[in-house]
Amino acid sequence: MKDTVSENNPRKAWMGLLAKAPEGRVAALLDAEISRPAFTWLRAPEIGSTMVRARSGATGAPFNLGEMTITRCALTLETGEVGHSYIQGRSKADAEVAALVDALMQTAMAVRLREAVLEPLEAGMANVKAARAAKAAATKVDFFTMTRGED
Amino acid sequence: MYVAVKGGERAIENAHAWLAEERRGNTDIAELSIAQIREQLSLAVNRVMAEGSLYDPDLAALAIKQARGDLIEAIFLIRAYRTTLPRFGASEPIDTGIMACDRRISATFKDLPGGQVLGPTFDYTHRLLDFKLAADGEVPKAPSRDAETGTVPHVTEFLNREGLIEEAPYDDAPPPDLTREPLEMPSTRALRLQALTRADEGFTLGLAYSTQRGYGRNHAFVGELRIGSVPVEIDIPELGFPVEIGEVILTECETVNQFTGSKTEPPQFTRGYGLVFGQTERKAISMALVDRALRWEELGEDNVGAPAQDAEFVLYHADNIQATGFLEHIKLPHYVDFQSELELVRKLRREAGAQQLQEAAE
Numbered sequence: 001m002k003d004t005v006s007e008n009n010p011r012k013a014w015m016g017l018l019a020k021a022p023e024g025r026v027a028a029l030l031d032a033e034i035s036r037p038a039f040t041w042l043r044a045p046e047i048g049s050t051m052v053r054a055r056s057g058a059t060g061a062p063f064n065l066g067e068m069t070i071t072r073c074a075l076t077l078e079t080g081e082v083g084h085s086y087i088q089g090r091s092k093a094d095a096e097v098a099a100l101v102d103a104l105m106q107t108a109m110a111v112r113l114r115e116a117v118l119e120p121l122e123a124g125m126a127n128v129k130a131a132r133a134a135k136a137a138a139t140k141v142d143f144f145t146m147t148r149g150e151d
Numbered sequence: 152m153y154v155a156v157k158g159g160e161r162a163i164e165n166a167h168a169w170l171a172e173e174r175r176g177n178t179d180i181a182e183l184s185i186a187q188i189r190e191q192l193s194l195a196v197n198r199v200m201a202e203g204s205l206y207d208p209d210l211a212a213l214a215i216k217q218a219r220g221d222l223i224e225a226i227f228l229i230r231a232y233r234t235t236l237p238r239f240g241a242s243e244p245i246d247t248g249i250m251a252c253d254r255r256i257s258a259t260f261k262d263l264p265g266g267q268v269l270g271p272t273f274d275y276t277h278r279l280l281d282f283k284l285a286a287d288g289e290v291p292k293a294p295s296r297d298a299e300t301g302t303v304p305h306v307t308e309f310l311n312r313e314g315l316i317e318e319a320p321y322d323d324a325p326p327p328d329l330t331r332e333p334l335e336m337p338s339t340r341a342l343r344l345q346a347l348t349r350a351d352e353g354f355t356l357g358l359a360y361s362t363q364r365g366y367g368r369n370h371a372f373v374g375e376l377r378i379g380s381v382p383v384e385i386d387i388p389e390l391g392f393p394v395e396i397g398e399v400i401l402t403e404c405e406t407v408n409q410f411t412g413s414k415t416e417p418p419q420f421t422r423g424y425g426l427v428f429g430q431t432e433r434k435a436i437s438m439a440l441v442d443r444a445l446r447w448e449e450l451g452e453d454n455v456g457a458p459a460q461d462a463e464f465v466l467y468h469a470d471n472i473q474a475t476g477f478l479e480h481i482k483l484p485h486y487v488d489f490q491s492e493l494e495l496v497r498k499l500r501r502e503a504g505a506q507q508l509q510e511a512a513e
Contacts, residue, residue, distance in 0.1 A: 012392055016394055016395030046237070048237040048239045049238050050242055050383075051330075052245060053241050053245065054401075056340055056424050057405065058403065059321060060320055062322070062326045066201070087397065088398070090207070129251060133298035135253075138293065139254075139272075140269075140296070141268075
């Protein structure tokens, strides 16, 4: 069954966040907060690739740029919630914990995990991005005119 | 004709054992880790990802270690590994307009929204060997400055507003994939771009340079060059909505080239496009120049017979794995082929000798 759009947005956001987390980070945050619940695999973690597409001239017709490695899995909690993950790279452990958090975020644990896992994850990643953007900003050229020829 | 012979097994095994030993080198020197290669030889890693056509820095670093730093051999390893992976669909086309730019420069506009951001570039270095790197040294921290938030607009957008440059009209036709169907001529631009982004850097650079020197000149300016990370989103069939699965670092080059116009259209700038995995600036600029040269027919230009205008020549020779495979196969045993050549040349020489004797007698 497909979720409705209104429900999708927060889930889409946390799945994206979990997928982009640094290796091992989600596991460290989750394991510091709770002991992991039991689950059964719907699809054990598998490594594959996806073809990354781009657009010619940035906005035109799509073309195939090349592949990237991804790992995916799906699991069910004993209470029935289904968690999915599709994440960059080849870490089965990261795929597992991402799917687990995805499932747990559909339970009464959601508020607690948002605070203990998602928020610190987001803050940490935002810091890394901001630090990089600040270094880039320091290399921005400030032009000034030395002399201007009048002939 | 092929004739099977046996007898090389031990020699091959011993050669591979020695290869492993030579790869390791002097064991008094610390061994390189994959993480060291990934972090400290990152531009080599980027080239292997781009031409291996698989974005995975750790795998590319492993391939470089295994190949003893031979990048084409490393690309070969990545291409071979790639074929073993099941493919879970294709991404939504990425949006380079939302790139978090490490570098963004324009050679056509000095003052442009977002500014000229140099990033971690070799440009303006003096290309003098830095002997400080030969000693273990601490690296000073790079300075920071408050960054503007928000996305950086593409340079072509401002030219588009005045209608001064051709548009890249939105389209959603599924692109051809040369990893699934054989490359056939005539090629579409989508297929050419796929071939060029994974093409050999040296070959692409040489072709691009040839257009600058006059073999299919197209007067390219780098309208914009940007390097940074872009999120990748795929549609999750089980959920029915797309999700970001990660980020890739890309280099994008848009060239602004000389005019085309017609009786109905006033003159306007044309464009070439380069987009490559990783920080791969030389390759992205080269790709844009070659892409533009290959568009001669679509833009109503003359075919001056330049190599860079010949799609068949470019696309069939740009892949370094195909090229090296065919080139290097000639070093493998061809004993039987050569035996027949030997016999042929001996026969020709006998005939020529007999003819000379006959002429002398007459």
